[in-house]
Amino acid sequence: MCFLWMIFIPAAQGFTQEDKISQIAIETVKTQMRLPKDIEIKFLEKRESAIPDFFAVRILLSAPDRDIPLVVYVDKTGEKVILGNLFVKGTNVTRKEAGEPKLRKIDMRQLEIEKSPYRGPASAKVTIVEFSNFQCPYCVRSWMKMKAWIEKHPYRIKYIFKHFPLQSQKQSFDFSVMVAAVQEVSNEAFWLIHDFMFSNEGQALAKGDKEAGKQKIEEILKEKGYDVQAFQDALESGKSQRRVEEDMAVGGKIKVRGTPTTILNGIYIVGPLPDKILEGFIGK
Numbered sequence: 001m002c003f004l005w006m007i008f009i010p011a012a013q014g015f016t017q018e019d020k021i022s023q024i025a026i027e028t029v030k031t032q033m034r035l036p037k038d039i040e041i042k043f044l045e046k047r048e049s050a051i052p053d054f055f056a057v058r059i060l061l062s063a064p065d066r067d068i069p070l071v072v073y074v075d076k077t078g079e080k081v082i083l084g085n086l087f088v089k090g091t092n093v094t095r096k097e098a099g100e101p102k103l104r105k106i107d108m109r110q111l112e113i114e115k116s117p118y119r120g121p122a123s124a125k126v127t128i129v130e131f132s133n134f135q136c137p138y139c140v141r142s143w144m145k146m147k148a149w150i151e152k153h154p155y156r157i158k159y160i161f162k163h164f165p166l167q168s169q170k171q172s173f174d175f176s177v178m179v180a181a182v183q184e185v186s187n188e189a190f191w192l193i194h195d196f197m198f199s200n201e202g203q204a205l206a207k208g209d210k211e212a213g214k215q216k217i218e219e220i221l222k223e224k225g226y227d228v229q230a231f232q233d234a235l236e237s238g239k240s241q242r243r244v245e246e247d248m249a250v251g252g253k254i255k256v257r258g259t260p261t262t263i264l265n266g267i268y269i270v271g272p273l274p275d276k277i278l279e280g281f282i283g284k
Contacts, residue, residue, distance in 0.1 A: 022046055025057035025072035028081045038257055039063055049073055050086065050093055058098060064255040065268040069098040104268040111263060112250055113160045115243070117183055117190040119150055120158035126281045128157060128273070129263040131164035131247070131256045134179065134197045134206045135172040142260040142272040143198045149278060156282055161194065163247040164259050173244065174210045178217060181231050181240035189226045193217055 022043050029041060040062040049056040054073045061068040071094050073082035085094040111129050130146070132139040150157050163180055165172040175197070182193045196202045205213050214235075221228050234240040251261070254268070262269040265281060 020078050021055050021074045021076075022057055024078050024081060025059060025074050028072060028074075028083065029059060029061075029070065032083060035061065036063070038255055044069070050088060051082070054080075054082070056097055062104075064104065064257060064261075065270045066101050066103050068101045071098045105266050106254055106263050106268050108263070108266055110250065110254060111160075111162070112246070115246065116160045116162055117187050117194070118158060118160045119191065121155055122158065124156055124158035126153075126157045126278070127160070127265055128278075129160045129162060130273075131162045131251050131261040132259050133163065133165040133172055134175045134202070135166060135169065136259045138272065139260045140198050140203060142262075145272065145275070147195075153282055161190075162251065163244045164251045164256055164261070165244065165248070166259075171206075171210065175206050175213060176244045177241045178210075178214055178235065180243040181234035182217065182221070183243060184234035184239060185221065185226050185230045189221060189224075189231075192224060192226075193220060196220060 026041055026043060029035070035041075042060040042062060044058040044060050046055050046057050051073055054075045057072045057074055059070045059072060061070055073086065074080070085092055087093065108127065108129075113127075113129060116129075128146070130142065132143070146159060150159055163176045165176040179190070179193055179197060182190045197206060205216055218228050218231065221231060254263075258270070260272060262271075262273045264273060264277065267277075269277070
């Protein structure tokens with residue numbers, strides 16, 4: 001048998017013996033493992049362990065994008081805790097008891113995609129919702145890859161854009177509000193400005209003055225024959241700001257913490273969408 005470490009802790013007060021064992025396991029995980037702040041810890045079950053006089057306490061670590069099962073071994077007095085993997089005759093008993101991590105699934109109805117700009121047909125076999133913003137270099141790279149996929153499979157992918165500006169930077173929010181105002185012109189007008197904002201020229205503009213950005217958007221819309229007044233009205237009425245705030249609220253509900261964050265047919269993916277995962281869904 002092999003395990004990583006054993007921790008001796010004082011007995012917990014105020015719990016029954018059964019509750020105390022589970023509580024000790026959870027508290028040990030909280031204090032001894034460096035977990036991100038957005039990880040939720042849930043108790044699943046307690047059972048007799050292969051280690052004499054120890055319980056195996058099964059816990060679930062719920063991250064935004066996946067659920068990770070974990071087993072903590074606590075002795076029956078509640079004084080000793082073992083964190084790590086237990087091997088018996090070459091078999092990883094801990095992994096077998098815990099189970100495999102699972103990607104988190106999102107109910108697509110939570111995402112309110114009918115309110116957002118989209119590309120691709122409603123009948124597409126792959127639906128991608130991406131939380132993004134125009135001051136995120138990783139979002140630029142993600143979009144360049146996504147654009148190539150959409151052009152390669154125009155009838156198989158439906159792509160939906162969600163605004164998720166950096167909450168600590170007002171400039172990021174302001175530019176998202178301006179681009180959201182273009183949604184009130186038309187879906188096609190939105191994508192014209194969206195693609196411009198993710199171009200080299202647009203990225204340079206996004207780092208500059210808000211008023212210069214507004215003038216450039218109006219110039220592009222006018223040049224292509226779109227209704228500039230509808231854009232201005234959406235800004236002045238606050239409608240575009242409400243659109244951005246609604247997208248941010250949706251992201252908050254599903255624990256979006258950064259951009260890009262992607263939901264692929266309900267599967268939550270932090271960061272740029274890996275090619276292999278998308279290839280698998282398109283090929284199915």
